[in-house]
Amino acid sequence: MRTGLLTEGGYPYASGDAGLWCDRLVRGLGQHEFDLYALSRSRHQEEQGLLPLPPQVTRVRTAPLWTAEGDGGAVGYGRRARRRFTEHYGELAGAVCAAADGSASGAVADRFANALYGLAELAREEGGLGAALRSDLGVRTLERACRAPGAPRTAREARVADLLTVTGHLERALRPLSLDWYGEDALGAADLCHATSGGPAALPGLLARHFCGVPLLVTEYGVHLRAHYLGQGPGAAPAVRVLLAAFHGRLATEIYRRAEILTPGNAHARRWQERCGADRARIRTVYPGMAADGFTEAGESPDRADPDTLVWVGRVEPAKDLVSLLHAFAEVRRREPGARLRIVGSPGGPEGTAYLGHCRALAAQLFPDEAEGAHAVGCNPVSFDEIGSPDAPTLPEVYASGAVVVLSSVVEGFPTGLIEAMFCGRATVSTDAGAVVEVIGGTGLVVPPRNPRALADACVALLRDPERRARLGAAARARALELFTVEQNVAAFHGIYLEIVSHCPVRRDLLDASGAPLPFAAPAESHVPAHWPATPTWALPTTEPAR
Template sequence: MPPSHLPHSDTARVTLLTEGTYPHSHGGVSVWCDQLVRGMPDFEFRVTAVTGTGHEPLVWELPSHVAEPVTVPLWGPAPARRAPRGRRLDQVLSTYELFLTAMLDPDVERYFGVALYGLATMARDGRLGPALRTRQALRILVDIWNRTDLEVSAARPTLHDALTATDLLEHVLRPLAAEPPSDGVAHAVSGGLAVLPGLVGHQLHGVPLLLTEHGVYLRERYLGYRTGGFTWPVKYLLLGFFRLLAEETYQVAALITPGNRYNRLWEERGGAAPESIRTVYNGVDPAAFPPAGPEPATPTLSWAGRIDPIKDLETLIRAFALVRAELPDARLRLFGGAPRGGEAYRDQCAALADELGPGDAVTFEGRVDDILEAYAAGNVVMLSSISEGFPFTLIEAMSCGRATVSTDVGGVREAVGDSGLVVPPRDPAAMARAALALLRDPGRRAAMGESARLRVIEQFTLRRTIETFRSIYQELGTPVPAADVAGGWGAAAAEGALA
């Protein structure tokens, strides 16, 4: 039951749709979610969280106006249900054939949404997952892949490719079976799989969908799959899914609130109407991130965040090796932990640090209870990511009055302005030159730190962010008519679309 003091109207209810973040994980997006819900105690919040196994513990203490989260595990065991038979199986497979064809044949792309909502109906009644684990579903993909008029056939997909791709699709489509939002506002805090219950809620109940992109989900999938271990046919199919899912989301969303202007370019390219996009910057409380105080006596670079390939710590470590060649006493302190399953990347970074120099020059400090310690630990705070939205660690460090060196990705340049140095991503030499320039010039560091804190106070406060979203929730609170998109899409309709 919602707390009794909450107003019982659609404008007072918000369902946050998350993937791999709040309330089961630390990180910038989770911090943002926590700030948002704590800043609006007069709203009732619900959370539908796409997770790994469903056994992840809560790592955030939820306020009383946040209901117990609903988890949607991607990689837990499949429900123990038998596959449908006869006409019921035929209905699933014909819609699934349309879905696959939309991702592989440009002439059929326009039916992606129709097929997706059709599959959602079948996911909610328990048919989809078991049907995708049948030989018939596998054969459908093999047959489409072997069509010589499709580009993917030139790669000669194998049966193993089809098994891999079918298994991955069964997992990524599991959020379609989640109970969709039925009232209020559905607020997806990223693109991708988190959006699926929101799309269904809009289609069934007319619930307005609000999309906030901190980073560009599709871009990050492109980056991840480029170096991933899947074969080209599998990547082609999955990236087709994520691309068309992004386009469907941009077209359905009542409002899109990117965290920076860079994201807006991707959204417009993906088909979002310019008038549906409104940039809302992340904010911090300057009182919670006061000036960090005296700098360390030893020249030190600090970094804070999640140890993940997208943060590109290897470039930072290589840059630091160049810094140490000029300043032998310099240190690099890395604050933050690796997500579950990401321990190998941390080990890889530690091995690189040992290879490039004395092991005690680079220290992995782990998570700290007070993030202020991480910013105070360095003369200069570093950010080396290859993809970002509007990074919290950067504006927090700026609020603490520290000079920064950051990579020119996402909204970094918008955040920093003239109050820090910005360098190209994946360029250790450029990063080292910028770090050395600041380490050798205390006066410049101090001036940049003062300018950075003033910039946060003037433009990027938490109060401004919360009030903006409060007004957006109130603006979107009036329900819109449900879109009759998937009604009647069974076997006959799918066959007609493919004819």
């Protein structure tokens, strides 16, 4: 089977997102061939180069989303092409404006889809769309849609600067329509397209399905539409926010309608997809696969843990709410004077660095050096480390050092750190954020976010009950090994690939040297699996013939 793997800002770039998951998938399915089609996000990402690829990767094609140069677009269209562009782009913009309030009907969804494929056909016949989308004609077409009767008030109030901002964003998002990836020598030769996210990454899969009938599988471990909503900063103009949210909502709806199967990474992502119109019958939840081998020793030796130590591991940033954790630990320390807290992680960018400094200052304020008691003079019960330091050489050793692993986030996607703690057989206390409850499944304690008192109560309960810690830790490890390993992930996708290809085979006409079809070039016997006997079992004699 040949699979076209579609990515945006990720695999196979060395600095890409989700590169480890995609690499494990490709290497785990060595019986299949993979063609990689990657959209890059920045010049820096392209300069970092590609990861070493296994032999089953037969082709790699890349295209940028970060520059308007070299998009293959024509400087201008002829009169007929301009008329077609105005018609299709006007319909797409009209569907965006009609859907801007989130109440789009099936008719509006069809209108958006027809316009999208009309633009793709125009780009295929006349050259790329980039120059046309950025032109005065494109801006005026968008403006007419915003001023049309029935458009939301916010869209009607869009200024020229807002229209230019939206135009630039749409041009980048629609750039896959202008690529030359949809012939029989590219995605048209695939048996299956697998998009590793929604949004622009899935657009080539939609077009391969439209032009060549190639079925589409879409995996979302982080919902692209949700990421767009969260990424809209407070400084964006209202008209820009409304129009772009409507566009990405319409695009998500079309992707979910056309995909043969959707594989969200958790129930939270599944609910987003269903809310955008995805059919439940075509959704299969497939959890991200993680390597458990490195955590085996820690998981099989739970007695190595310090019974008084709490451990937090992650990227230091405000969303992790370490401030609430420190206040909760102050209560833990009051009730359990021998307790200690290890915070292990690196800051995420300048904001994370500033937040780490604030947390250090708060720890020094809450826990001044003690002159007597269980700890030596000058020994603060809270420590800050990074993986690779002398006190925290590896992740398994960090998890193994504590009796309880704590997660205090107010915003969380799929909590990989929590799964690592489960691989290590550690009892956990977590806040109810993202997919935490789904991952824990009753093998740990869950408390409301931003509630230091509840967090402290749960930690104290486990610190005082070693037998309960052991039971929860063993149950957590068993659950993680059953649901969240690389082997489980690869096996799930192998089955889904076969399911899609068996139900949606690509029909290709074989041609002779002159381009004429050869209707009998592929005999029916060529579709019989090689391990079947040459003579059907029903044709074999059932009794020994008479002599």
